[in-house]
Amino acid sequence: MILFIVGLVALISAASMLVLREPMRVALALITSMTALGAIYGLIGVHFIAAFQVLIYVGAVMVFMVYVIMLLEVREHVAARRYSRWLVPAGAVGTLLLGAVGVAASRASVPATAEGATRFGLQAFSAEFLSTYWLEFELTTVLLVSAIVAALAVIAVSRRRQG
Amino acid sequence: MTALMPHTLLLIVLLPLAGFLANGVFATAVGGHRFSHRVAAIVGCTGPLLAFALTVSAVLALQAGGWTPITESVYRWATIGDSSFEIAFHLDRLSAIMTLVVTGIGSMIHIYSTGYMHDDKSFGRFFAYLNLFLFFMLLLVLGRSMLVLFVGWEGVGLASYLLIGFWFDETANAAAGRKAFITNRVGDAGFLLGMFLLYRAFGTLDMDVINASLTAGQTAGLAASLAALMLFVGATGKSAQIPLYVWLPDAMAGPTPVSALIHAATMVTAGVYLVARMSGLFMLAPDASQVIAVIGVLTAFFAATIALVQTDIKKVLAYSTVSQLGFMFLALGVGAYGVAIFHVVTHAFFKACLFLGAGSVIHALGGEQDIRKMGGLRKRIPVTFWTFAIATAAIAGIPGLAGFFSKDEILWFAYASTSGGATWLWALAAMTAFMTAFYMTRLTWLTFFGTERMSPEVSHHVHESPLSMTGVLGVLAVLSIIGGYFGIAHFLEPMLPLPPVDPAREHLEHTLLYLSIALAFGGVGFAVFLYGGAVDRVTGIRRAFAPVHRLLEGKYFVDELYERVLGRPLVWFSERVLLQGSDRTVLDGTLNGLGQTAQRAAGLLGRVQTGSLQLYALFVLIGLAGALLWSWRHV
């Protein structure tokens, strides 16, 4: 029941992101949605993911975002349109898909847990992470290195622009 | 006689190559003309002279060894399956004579060229090419395998091409070089095919091995006539026989020493050498030999008729060369291989002398080649005159001189050989000999006797050539006198036996001998009578035979015929079918079409690239919907 309510909060706050005009309000709605998701993670038993969700997304990413919104102070023109010209077709397709996913989810009988499978905790996760999935970990570091290079490029561009 | 130094034969071949490399790099524009003319001349002449000296020592060693062939393996070129192809040199009686001629005459012409080409701006390049030619020619005559011979064969073609077009800044010269090269290619195709046939039959290309098996009677799996004819096709190209002789007169575009060395003394006799070398094959192919004899005598006859009316001093000599080569092939065709080689040698002496003498005349007259604008040079350039006159007497067949012996033997075997001799062959050849005596005397007379017909300022500058040229002329003149006493045909007999003589005709030998002497003197006398007397004698004859004269002057219009029959259809085919049909329409069309298709498709796809982020995201959305729909239906 609690899970249902929290899920509803996440959904409603996400949907409100589509209609709110001010970026700051959108950011607040996203933070709400993310926190609700963190709660869901906790409720289904993956506590460490819940902790990271709150720490990284809400604590780091969204704070960064809010900071930038405040920094920019770009007031959108009052007459500026909130929506792009694809509102109608995108809305139609999106609603259709949402319904389709709902129908598919309700029809499918997904068992809560697979047979013989046991839920696992942080300890099992850590062991798996460092023994089986070390290659993925390394690939991610490669991705991060390229991100560093990209960051340097962006800095170079902004420096050049400043002269 | 001490034993032969190892690798002497290799050294003989490589010395001219070294000269070519040195001069080619340092005396031409490639190396920035680092050699002066003097150094280039010394470098250019050293190689051939050393090669000649080495050849002499090798021949002496050969004699000391009782004429057992010396074979020198140098390098295994390729091994294919069980058969290997080696670069090996082979010195026996035949190649010894050829090598002596090539290096000897070659050296003399090199020395001559130091005087003749003295003022040419491409002096070093000339010597580089000459050395290159000698290298390939030696490869040709010394090679044991037909493959090595073929490399030399193609190489002398290349050197000939380079030297004919030596003064390439005139289009006509470059075109002449091209003509020589392309005409030779036709013959080369035949040569290659003949080589393949022999290889299939014997599994080797070593010519002494092939000859030995042929003499031993192994002819299994060999179409002897076909192979012989194919090789002969190759020989017609290189040795300027009907129908491929057309390149040789045009080859006179090159400097005169080149004409003497390549287009008279050595390269053009390569075909004769080839046939003599493969005599075992030709002896087994009497019908092919018959073809050779007929082609030879026809070439000799027709070339001589053309030479009657030519007015360019070098063209006369060129047609004379074609004619003499025809004589050699006549000898080959009737089985007298040694006699053909004999004539090769004597012809090398007197024709080189004639060409070099012509060069001396041209040199004296500042480049004039038209004999109608010469005359009266006898007193002005006496050394040239005397040597030229001796060589003329030799080629005309005056008794006692070199040409008399070899030509007389050819005539005799054309008449009396049991392997293909015939009266009509003799008759045509004898008429040719008469014409030879006539046109050569005409040439000498118009050049050296009578009144001076050149312009005064040319006449003012007439001078005798330097010693480097006249000395060589003297040596060649002496050789033209004594060359006949070498008895090369008999020297070669152990290797190339002379054909048996028809006993029914044997008693006529002396009659024919006197007849040919009479013909020689008759030709000379008739020419002196015509050209030494009043002018109207010549013009009268010319008027009386006007159509014949026009035909001869037009050289039987063979070039025009080839142009009509071969040239124009080829050009039409290339232009219409290959260029416009295939290249422009099909190839270009395909590529352009592909390019345009890609361009149009890109233009269409480019419209999607609107720069609107939202549109791209919408595509993602639509794609997602499509993927879901598809998986609903199919999974």
Add this chain to the structure above:
Amino acid sequence: MTQASALLWLSGALFLIGLLGVVIRRNALVMLMCMELMLNGVNLSLVTFSQQRGDAAGTVLVFLSFVVATAEIALAIPIVLLLVRHTRSLDVERFSDLRG
């Protein structure tokens, strides 16, 4: 409807809302946030599957996607800043220089 299927539907809904947001909103920052929402939706489905199968793979992927998402936003926001400085606007419809 079981708990797992409800969570899966929620994850799909979040993803679609995020995608819709990217399509229909014009503000660059809002679009970025919508993309974050899409990522969150996917994360939820991964965790759900992982829990349901008792397999660590999904959780590991979520963990890694946290890292990548952080890096991504750290790069995306400076780019948006540069664009804003360039055009003095957050309207992505002005940024169409790469039109074909």
